[in-house]
Amino acid sequence: VAVPEPPWRHRPLLTLAFLAALALAAGLGVRAVLHLAAWRRMPEVPAIEGWMTPGYVARAWGIDRAEMARALGVTPTPGHPRTLAQIAAEKETTVEALAAAIRALRPDPPGAEPAP
Amino acid sequence: LTEAVLSAIPVWRLWLVGAATFLSCLALPVPASLVMLAAGAFAAAGDLPLPGTLAAALAGALSGDQAGYWIGRRWGGELLARVGRSAAGGPEAIARARQLLRTRGGTGVFPSRWLVSPLGPWVNLAAGAGRLEWSRFALWGAAGEPLWVGLYIGAGFAFAARVGEVGAILGNLSGALAAAALATGLGWMLFRRGRPGGRSGRGPDAGSRPPAAASDGWPVAKRGSARAPGVPGRSPPRRRWQARHTGPPAPPAPRAAAAALSGGAPS
Numbered sequence: 001v002a003v004p005e006p007p008w009r010h011r012p013l014l015t016l017a018f019l020a021a022l023a024l025a026a027g028l029g030v031r032a033v034l035h036l037a038a039w040r041r042m043p044e045v046p047a048i049e050g051w052m053t054p055g056y057v058a059r060a061w062g063i064d065r066a067e068m069a070r071a072l073g074v075t076p077t078p079g080h081p082r083t084l085a086q087i088a089a090e091k092e093t094t095v096e097a098l099a100a101a102i103r104a105l106r107p108d109p110p111g112a113e114p115a116p
Numbered sequence: 117l118t119e120a121v122l123s124a125i126p127v128w129r130l131w132l133v134g135a136a137t138f139l140s141c142l143a144l145p146v147p148a149s150l151v152m153l154a155a156g157a158f159a160a161a162g163d164l165p166l167p168g169t170l171a172a173a174l175a176g177a178l179s180g181d182q183a184g185y186w187i188g189r190r191w192g193g194e195l196l197a198r199v200g201r202s203a204a205g206g207p208e209a210i211a212r213a214r215q216l217l218r219t220r221g222g223t224g225v226f227p228s229r230w231l232v233s234p235l236g237p238w239v240n241l242a243a244g245a246g247r248l249e250w251s252r253f254a255l256w257g258a259a260g261e262p263l264w265v266g267l268y269i270g271a272g273f274a275f276a277a278r279v280g281e282v283g284a285i286l287g288n289l290s291g292a293l294a295a296a297a298l299a300t301g302l303g304w305m306l307f308r309r310g311r312p313g314g315r316s317g318r319g320p321d322a323g324s325r326p327p328a329a330a331s332d333g334w335p336v337a338k339r340g341s342a343r344a345p346g347v348p349g350r351s352p353p354r355r356r357w358q359a360r361h362t363g364p365p366a367p368p369a370p371r372a373a374a375a376a377l378s379g380g381a382p383s
Binding site: 007008011014015017018021022024025027029031032035036039045046049051055056058059060065082 | 164
């Protein structure tokens, strides 16, 4: 009676690819779970960065858009949003200076990340 | 890169959203998920129109699927044929894969649009190369893409302040699911094809072994299957036995297989 040999003897490359895919699935799955678990520890408002628009920060920080525009010294341009980095370049200032002006509107946001 | 992509969205707006989903469907390394999440967040902030964002992403994805399918159809077939000549199982394996794609490929397109989206672009190319019926490809694609687009833009809209975290969770999750799907396919190939009596492909003696189909209905099949697979070479008694049995009347085996079995042209 023939004893079948295990398939990995005959197909080492396929076996390797199979194990690599399994390892990748497990690794990414664990990372997904870790990110999900870290969700509760995240601050409620994101740190202010150059890619954000005033509208985005207003939404994320729960600030009125008109109030935000006043604080930044810009006129809202519906349909043509600008990023904080663009506004800072126009006003010859820094994103950090704009961020400070925004933080002044809401000095104690819930669970905010400390300013860098 | 992330920051550059995010900064470009308010500038290029819907064009960028459509271009990102289009290019990602062609297997180009474009962070379409991140773009859709961020576009959803900008839509929530009032910087982008939500219906327009959804429509742009969907249009990009659907046209990208079509482009991928037709690229695969135009150039993939030749590549497949070339691979088939050297791959394990040869043209037979490619033909089987094509057949499988034709019979069940349509339903495979659907989850590759959204659930295991990292596999999507490769499914587009494979569907074209394998000549999956266009109408079925288009139909299943059109059913799945709204889910992909809706999932990511909707998540960005709902969790606008946490685009980065949502992106990390969804990215890892879809990657894990895609890798698991790949592992399932590879495992199926490994254990099904490695099974005795299954198609063993490129074993150590695959070159010298007759194709399984060629020995159907011929006494050699019994002798052949009695040997443990992997025994290298062919024993002299077997060769003598075959030499006795390859004379007239001719066995119902293809001539090439008979020649291979007898170790040369039958006299």
